[in-house]
Amino acid sequence: MDPDAYVEAVLTLVEQVPPGRVTTYGTLAEAVGYGGPRRVGRVMSTHGGSVPWWRVVRADGSLPPSHDDEARAHYAEEGTPTRSPARGHGIGRIDMAAAYFGDFTPSPPRP
DNA sequence: GGGTTGACCAATG
DNA sequence: TCATTGGCCAACC
Numbered sequence: 001m002d003p004d005a006y007v008e009a010v011l012t013l014v015e016q017v018p019p020g021r022v023t024t025y026g027t028l029a030e031a032v033g034y035g036g037p038r039r040v041g042r043v044m045s046t047h048g049g050s051v052p053w054w055r056v057v058r059a060d061g062s063l064p065p066s067h068d069d070e071a072r073a074h075y076a077e078e079g080t081p082t083r084s085p086a087r088g089h090g091i092g093r094i095d096m097a098a099a100y101f102g103d104f105t106p107s108p109p110r111p
Numbered sequence: 112g113g114g115t116t117g118a119c120c121a122a123t124g
Numbered sequence: 125t126c127a128t129t130g131g132c133c134a135a136c137c
Contacts, residue, residue, distance in 0.1 A: 024119090024120090025118075025119055025120085026119070026120060026121095029119085029133095035132095035133060035134075036119075036120090036131095036132045036133045036134085037119040037120060037132080037133090038117065038118095038119050038120090038132065038133055038134075039119095039132090039133055039134060039135095040118090040119080041117070041118045041119055042117070042118080042133090042134070042135070043118095044118055045117080045118050048118070053118080056118080057118095058118085058119070058120085059119075059120055059121080060120090063118085064118035067118085
């Protein structure tokens, strides 16, 4: 598969995540149907700047080791359910039970 | 061609 | 809740 095609597939899926919801790297990997979670993570680090990357979190609901402050601002703005702002240790985590989204449409774009 | 690294995941203590 | 362990896949020295 062309690397570019894989990247586009991942980015397309990320854009399908509605505001106020989040999904995980592993879920994206399965939705794309190829490669593993780490592959998705790498794609995000390379092309994440073009998509709402803050809607992609780790399986436990914590954010990537980078940009947690910025992501928190987006969550506040979109109304994404989060758990305790945490004691100054950075950001709290996402309330996965309420915010998790995994209802992707298998095929990339269209219409 | 082979070892290291990484925006990962799940299980365990 | 955090740390550790083993496994995963591709990119990068």
